[in-house]
Amino acid sequence: MRSAQYAIAAIIVAALSGCVQSAAQSTVRGLPDGFEDVDLANPEPFAAWRDDRSQFTITTFGSSSCAPLPTSVSAPDDSTIAVTFVPAAALMCTADMASTTHVFDTPSGIDADGRVTAHVLFDYPEDSELELPLRVR
DSSP states (O other): OHHHHHHHHHHHHHHHHTSSOOOSSEEEESOOTTOTTOOTTSOOOEEEEOTTSSEEEEEEEEOTTOOOEEEEEEEEETTEEEEEEEOOOOSSOOSOOEEEEEEEEOOTTOOTTSOOEEEEEEOSSSOEEEEEEEEOO
16 A cells, blocks of 8 residues: 555656746756856856857756756846756655756847846745855856
């Protein structure tokens, strides 16, 4: 009987976690190339351009098994990229600190040659918002 309950719970978790799609083109563990000098003793999320500015990255820090999931990307004006993250769907998270880099296509309408800021909303029970200027390597 108990194994049937576990199986049902696993099916529900799998179904729910599949409902939210990542807005990132890719997500990788680690720091983006050229940013290996980030202070890992005091990690803070940051945003950076990729080489030709057709893509940008946002790097977050936290449990390696529960990286936040980006759910939307938009360009409210030509110098702001808005990105919303939600908590990972994992039930159990490891007690470690790791960097996760999310790679996004630059939204149309962004003046990639000007100063661009990523307005990042972490849509958690305690919402937090950050303004992250896009760095250049």
